[in-house]
Amino acid sequence: MSDNTPRLTMPYIQASQSQKEVTHNEALNLLDALVQGVIQARQTAPPATPVEGAVYIVTATATGAWAGKENYVAQYIGAAWVFYAPFEGMKFYSVADANDYQYKGAEWTLFQAGSSASSSGNYFGDESDGSKTYAATTYLGHAMISKYAVASNVVTITTAAAHGFTTGNLISIQQCTLSALNNTVPPLTGAISAGTHHYSITVTGATTFTFSKTNADVAETAEVNADATCCKWDGPAIVKNYTDLTIDNGATVTPAARCKGLVVYATGNVTINGTLTMTRRGAAAAGDDCSLQLFSPYVLDANNRVINTFAIPAAGANGATALTASSGGSVTGVSGAAGTNGQTGGGGAGAAYGGGGSVVAGNGAAGTSYSGGSAGSGANQSGNNGEAGAANGGKGGDSKYDGGSAGAGNPAGAATYGTAAQNGTGGLLIAFVKGDLDIGATGLVSADGADGGGGTTSGGGATGGGSVNLFYAGAYTNSGTVRANGGTGGSGGAGRNGGNGGAGTARAAKIAA
Numbered sequence: 418m419s420d421n422t423p424r425l426t427m428p429y430i431q432a433s434q435s436q437k438e439v440t441h442n443e444a445l446n447l448l449d450a451l452v453q454g455v456i457q458a459r460q461t462a463p464p465a466t467p468v469e470g471a472v473y474i475v476t477a478t479a480t481g482a483w484a485g486k487e488n489y490v491a492q493y494i495g496a497a498w499v500f501y502a503p504f505e506g507m508k509f510y511s512v513a514d515a516n517d518y519q520y521k522g523a524e525w526t527l528f529q530a531g532s533s534a535s536s537s538g539n540y541f542g543d544e545s546d547g548s549k550t551y552a553a554t555t556y557l558g559h560a561m562i563s564k565y566a567v568a569s570n571v572v573t574i575t576t577a578a579a580h581g582f583t584t585g586n587l588i589s590i591q592q593c594t595l596s597a598l599n600n601t602v603p604p605l606t607g608a609i610s611a612g613t614h615h616y617s618i619t620v621t622g623a624t625t626f627t628f629s630k631t632n633a634d635v636a637e638t639a640e641v642n643a644d645a646t647c648c649k650w651d652g653p654a655i656v657k658n659y660t661d662l663t664i665d666n667g668a669t670v671t672p673a674a675r676c677k678g679l680v681v682y683a684t685g686n687v688t689i690n691g692t693l694t695m696t697r698r699g700a701a702a703a704g705d706d707c708s709l710q711l712f713s714p715y716v717l718d719a720n721n722r723v724i725n726t727f728a729i730p731a732a733g734a735n736g737a738t739a740l741t742a743s744s745g746g747s748v749t750g751v752s753g754a755a756g757t758n759g760q761t762g763g764g765g766a767g768a769a770y771g772g773g774g775s776v777v778a779g780n781g782a783a784g785t786s787y788s789g790g791s792a793g794s795g796a797n798q799s800g801n802n803g804e805a806g807a808a809n810g811g812k813g814g815d816s817k818y819d820g821g822s823a824g825a826g827n828p829a830g831a832a833t834y835g836t837a838a839q840n841g842t843g844g845l846l847i848a849f850v851k852g853d854l855d856i857g858a859t860g861l862v863s864a865d866g867a868d869g870g871g872g873t874t875s876g877g878g879a880t881g882g883g884s885v886n887l888f889y890a891g892a893y894t895n896s897g898t899v900r901a902n903g904g905t906g907g908s909g910g911a912g913r914n915g916g917n918g919g920a921g922t923a924r925a926a927k928i929a930a
């Protein structure tokens with residue numbers, strides 16, 4: 418017989434062994450360290466004053482008493498460090514950063530929601546928000562400190578603990594131009610570039626930042642968020658776990674910033690009388706094949722036949738190919754293609770007017786699994802062709818000449834001429850409900866695209882809709898609206914409107930309880 422158990426390598430008590438308590442206690446210590454695993458932190462060196470029984474994951478490059486033990490699980494027991502070799506699939510919760518880590522492929526990585534579903538429990542992780550009712554607009558993923566109206570002339574952010582900040586927080590200031598930030602008192606530090614973008618600064622202590630904000634500085638609103646871990650756009654999917662979930666009429670639940678999807682999992686019932694949305698929250702990122710391998714609970718088709726795979730393809734529907742306006746002629750924008758079978762919609766192309774010679778508008782871009790396609794700009798006058806929307810849910814086309822309007826995107830194209838296009842693309846929304854899913858008459862579940870810019874001559878294109886995927890085990894009632902519409906192309910003179918964004922996917926499917 419082996420001396421140790423095969424998985425946790427706990428020592429067996431051998432026949433006729435003396436001092437059996439030594440072996441038994443060693444096994445108990447190992448169980449104490451590894452079962453329902455909780456670590457204090459992941460770090461390279463042992464703490465100066467370790468607490469008896471404390472557990473850590475050793476990271477590279479390890480020093481001191483941990484030297485050479487990278488990736489091992491270290492426990493301080495009996496005034497000495499004991500090391501346990503990890504195995505594939507081992508998981509720990511970290512107290513230091515409130516994240517779950519899994520040993521996978523010879524390294525520790527952040528544990529993400531798995532693709533295989535379990536018929537019981539929470540297969541998106543152990544942390545749960547319990548039964549939740551949203552009665553007011555709520556921004557997920559970031560702690561919303563404030564949302565300022567454009568009419569305000571000055572924004573003041575106080576980074577004290579009383580305002581929800583601690584040292585190391587990142588503050589993100591969205592949709593403000595460089596001119597707004599240059600006048601900050603004290604000056605903002607970090608990577609700041611010209612244009613209308615998203616900016617982040619690190620809190621180093623209790624400080625008050627003040628900067629002027631005018632209509633010219635802000636595309637729509639300035640959202641100021643604080644998040645101890647990321648506070649950035651285009652981050653990973655936000656996963657929310659509930660027992661029961663209710664969204665009241667008038668309440669909107671959406672991520673505070675664009676991201677790679679919103680996943681809602683409820684072990685009980687979900688009632689939506691307000692809005693659950695990924696509208697204009699698609700991520701500017703390359704797509705991935707998001708194949709949901711559902712073994713239990715199964716997804717059932719209309720004939721109650723099992724569908725083991727429910728795909729959200731990496732590539733969304735195609736963007737529109739812009740038309741060419743001949744000299745003195747004009748063309749309207751072409752709409753992006755509609756998504757099917759989980760796809761997002763393609764971006765719309767701009768319109769064009771061939772004053773003084775032929776001209777071509779900007780193409781729309783294809784969607785991805787995380788975003789509807791970005792849109793091209795309108796064109797006006799010979800030699801001033803429109804600009805295409807960027808790939809992977811990126812920037813919309815810039816307006817190039819008087820009357821040729823910008824395309825929507827992440828961010829929208831520069832609106833040198835005409836009215837501004839909207840920022841954003843339709844995003845990815847997935848909901849698993851093991852009870853009843855009821856969408857009331859005032860309920861809306863959406864992942865719509867953004868509208869193109871308008872102008873006196875040629876409108877800009879709109880972005881594609883996202884992908885809405887609803888799975889339910891109980892009764893499904895929809896008296897409201899479930900949609901993933903593309904945005905509306907910008908208006909142009911003489912009906913030369915930009916192309917609409919293609920509609921994405923909006924679907925609901927029953928799963929076996």
